[in-house]
Amino acid sequence: MPHDPYKALYLHMPFCVKRCGYCDFATSAVAREDLRIDEYVECMVLDIRKASKEGKLGDIETIYLGGGTPTHIGASRLSSLLYGLSVSCDLTKDGLEFTMEANPESLDERLVRDVWALGVNRLSIGVQSFDDEVLGVLGRAHDAQSAREAVEAAHDRFENVSVDLMCGIPGQSDESFAESVREAVRLGVTHVSVYPLSIEPHTPFDQLVLANLMEEPDDDAEAAQMELAAGLLADAGYSRYEVASYAKPGYECRHNIAYWTGVPYLGIGLSAATMTQNESRRMRVTDGEVTDDLDRAQMEAEDLMLGMRLARGVSDERLAEASKHLPDAVQEIESLAADGYLAHEGGRWRPTKQGWLCGNDLFGRLLDLA
């Protein structure tokens, strides 16, 4: 179908040094020397060149190289990939945001300098915790000290460095979690993402829970730790611009905001979703299979839902536009406000603290409008 141009590009690198116990991402534990990684990188470069020739990369404003663990493939392969990308897409374009995910066990100063020189301008480091015991429970391949060193190495070239932290982990006390948040602040990162642990089907953690060898994360304890992070990060000058994302002013992740604001994106690599849309239809395709095919009303409901993930919420104009396709939208928004999930201020409907705490209910009711 004719569709709006892609503004965001996602590249997926599905390799890790080992598999963490909670992970259900599209990735495999593969030794760095394995030739399958070379083949994968070559295919990815060919796919990027093809996308460029088809004119799909001309309007790209944000790029995200995620995984898996992109840094696991090493500096040499990453350089080939980034070089291939640089001849297919203008990486010097004013304002282009180019994020690469990194894990502490495979991020060193040489790699930091190489990827920076080839156009990456934001690093997102999978730290999860600065507590060795907690990292052990998660089955991470790094310890707290190497996480600190990775953030310091990143700062050798990058000013825009994000860390991911996780809460609700079995055995993780509030104090341990709070100390990890404080450590991220002390290290001077510009962005922090905070996720509650969730037990995904068919993961080792799922097996442990089913065998009564691990307790399921407690929703209230997770919510309390999310609030703890919100308080500590607000005190340190980070604003919570999305339910799980905190940034120093000007360092909000534009690629993720593109996902939450209905911007078409192109995915290249295993299990990387591509979203196309025009006036009347939005489609997501993963590995050649249509995973979502939304009509206009469903698009509007999804946009309202995604909008409420963001602190800025949804404007009155946007709601009026959505109402043309969702007759009950205004009534439902008012009902969500009456329940304390939303507040109306400055011409916008914004999620409240309560709304984010009960996110599943809030988001579900908006999706149900279509």
Ligand code: SF4
């Ligand atoms: S490093 Fe990330 S992608 Fe790799 S197994 Fe662990 S959680 Fe999954």
